[in-house]
Amino acid sequence: MTRDWWKHMVLILGAIIVLAPFYMMVSYSFKSPGEIDRGEGGFFGRQEMMVDERCVKLRDPNRDEIAAAAPHFPGKTDNEIRLALLAEAEADCSMRPIVFNYSKAFTEAPLLRYLLNGILVTGSIFLIQVVVALPAAYALAKLKFWGRDTVFALVLFCLLIPVHAIALPLYIMLAKLGLTNTYAALVVPWTISVFGIFLMRQFFMSVPDDLIDAARMDGLGEFAIVWRVMLPTAIPALLAFAIFSIVAHWNDYFWPRIVVTGNRDLFTPPLGLREFKGDGDGSFFGPMMATATVIVTPLIVAFLIAQRRFIEGITLSGMK
Amino acid sequence: MVTLDTSSRPVRRAASPTKRQARTAWGLTAPALTLMLLILLVPVAVAGLLSFTNYSLGNSGFDWVGIQNYERLFTRSTYAKMFIATFTYVVTVVPISVGLGLGAALVVNSMGRIGDIYKTIYFLPVMATLLAMAIAWEFMLHPSIGAVNRTLEMGCGTWLETLPFFAKGCADGFPLWLGDRDYAIWVICFIGIWQGFGFNMVLYLAGLTSVHRELYHAAEMDGAKTGWERFRLVTWPALGPTTVFVVTISCIRAFQVFDTIEAFWPQGGGPNKSAYVMMFAIFEKGIQQNLIGIGSAITMLFLVFVMFLTLIQRWLVERKVHYG
Numbered sequence: 001m002t003r004d005w006w007k008h009m010v011l012i013l014g015a016i017i018v019l020a021p022f023y024m025m026v027s028y029s030f031k032s033p034g035e036i037d038r039g040e041g042g043f044f045g046r047q048e049m050m051v052d053e054r055c056v057k058l059r060d061p062n063r064d065e066i067a068a069a070a071p072h073f074p075g076k077t078d079n080e081i082r083l084a085l086l087a088e089a090e091a092d093c094s095m096r097p098i099v100f101n102y103s104k105a106f107t108e109a110p111l112l113r114y115l116l117n118g119i120l121v122t123g124s125i126f127l128i129q130v131v132v133a134l135p136a137a138y139a140l141a142k143l144k145f146w147g148r149d150t151v152f153a154l155v156l157f158c159l160l161i162p163v164h165a166i167a168l169p170l171y172i173m174l175a176k177l178g179l180t181n182t183y184a185a186l187v188v189p190w191t192i193s194v195f196g197i198f199l200m201r202q203f204f205m206s207v208p209d210d211l212i213d214a215a216r217m218d219g220l221g222e223f224a225i226v227w228r229v230m231l232p233t234a235i236p237a238l239l240a241f242a243i244f245s246i247v248a249h250w251n252d253y254f255w256p257r258i259v260v261t262g263n264r265d266l267f268t269p270p271l272g273l274r275e276f277k278g279d280g281d282g283s284f285f286g287p288m289m290a291t292a293t294v295i296v297t298p299l300i301v302a303f304l305i306a307q308r309r310f311i312e313g314i315t316l317s318g319m320k
Numbered sequence: 321m322v323t324l325d326t327s328s329r330p331v332r333r334a335a336s337p338t339k340r341q342a343r344t345a346w347g348l349t350a351p352a353l354t355l356m357l358l359i360l361l362v363p364v365a366v367a368g369l370l371s372f373t374n375y376s377l378g379n380s381g382f383d384w385v386g387i388q389n390y391e392r393l394f395t396r397s398t399y400a401k402m403f404i405a406t407f408t409y410v411v412t413v414v415p416i417s418v419g420l421g422l423g424a425a426l427v428v429n430s431m432g433r434i435g436d437i438y439k440t441i442y443f444l445p446v447m448a449t450l451l452a453m454a455i456a457w458e459f460m461l462h463p464s465i466g467a468v469n470r471t472l473e474m475g476c477g478t479w480l481e482t483l484p485f486f487a488k489g490c491a492d493g494f495p496l497w498l499g500d501r502d503y504a505i506w507v508i509c510f511i512g513i514w515q516g517f518g519f520n521m522v523l524y525l526a527g528l529t530s531v532h533r534e535l536y537h538a539a540e541m542d543g544a545k546t547g548w549e550r551f552r553l554v555t556w557p558a559l560g561p562t563t564v565f566v567v568t569i570s571c572i573r574a575f576q577v578f579d580t581i582e583a584f585w586p587q588g589g590g591p592n593k594s595a596y597v598m599m600f601a602i603f604e605k606g607i608q609q610n611l612i613g614i615g616s617a618i619t620m621l622f623l624v625f626v627m628f629l630t631l632i633q634r635w636l637v638e639r640k641v642h643y644g
Contacts, residue, residue, distance in 0.1 A: 022456070025453075147346075160626070167603075168612065169367040188359070222348065251450060253578070292453075314447075
């Protein structure tokens, strides 16, 4: 243990640098604008009641409202009533900074919609990838047919092409088809995962032929074999692939940035955060960091719960 | 599962089932093949063709301009800056993130179960949405209220002020970081390393599990006494395949850097275009300015770089392992 102290020193220093932005992100999401400006309040901030200026301004009483409220304040002048109403509004508009930041995150922009979009897009990408890749992987691994080697060589060649790199021609093709600013545009380029085909093919190679022969004896067609025999055996590999695919597409910013312009209904979480940053003024650091925290949290929590699987899934690309 | 009756198996192995199997096989691969063609191969061809034109979206026609687009790439100063920024980033981020990944893996691996805590922490940036973390870093690096400069200011008035960097910082203020063209690209590199080294560490940890204990004993017998010699003689050669893979994937990821740059400087790619990397150039020229010819030319160059890297990797790996 004494021999290891320097190792801990180095690793802890590294850990501080790695964790610093996470710490700051979560901490800012708890603090009031003043505390952020002055850099005080520790991790949680003091959580003193703060007044949301915008909310008060919106409730600035006009002449009619003062007249309507007059019966409640007998014997007072209009000005006194106005001040009383303002005080009331201020009381209603004051809240703890943490509540302010997180409620603003969800009300200033339709964050919930963005999150649902994110789930919808990542989910459909993964499902389509599996539906396309699994049969092809099975055919390449277990069926003998003329041209199989050529197809596999093509798969290996396509592994060389990163989809982000060909974003421009893909964008042009989608624009020609009138598909930009649609869910389809967010999903289509990712429907084919050459890597998925390669990976599942390697996995299927290790499935014993007897299992498939037995299924054929039972009268199952090849199509049924893929989904009823091969799919269940492939669950561990599929899970790893799912993590790989979901992490990549939940966090992807480049592609959505290209094909979704303006139409907020289609924004994925990173785009929503970007928009927030674009039109935010100085006082909105808190809500923005709350948004960032909300976006980052699901994957981090899932990772902390199922670390081993996640590390396997992400490093999958390293398996041979 | 039904038990297998082996005696009846040969019956199926007739000529017609073989043909039927071939037909099913093509049926099963057809969707994948079609998509591969439409989504991966056709766009490469399209980019290749358009890189010789002056096409713009919305125009009905276009002219062939020969190699004019490529000529511009190699003569204009904007693109010179693009190549410099891209290669600076790749040449900085790849060795450092691979080195840190290897170092962290070796140290973490040597400490047993406690090391797992560090492994978890170092892996967090890999999972986190890079755009969100870029914005967090932007706040940290804010010249006046950011945590980085506040921490540095604490060094003022102490012995640290004897260092030139601190002396200058305490007198005239610490750097603007993202607004300073001398620092901008290095900040981007730093964030790239911060995000990527945990990934490399995990790959190296996986590689280390395959190094046999006996090899270390054998090396010790042969006189490898120090830790460095054991590393040089046993660990490093055994990690060869992992290193090839880690370096390649780090290069490909480094070439694709975009999120941080777009988040910090939505226009222009940094102060004085000091962080104008290729992906950002494709985005700016091709998508925002609708100069598709030049965007396609950058795309083609980009593909050439990436394919070249992957081919080197395959060549290195296939001398040892074969797919199949």
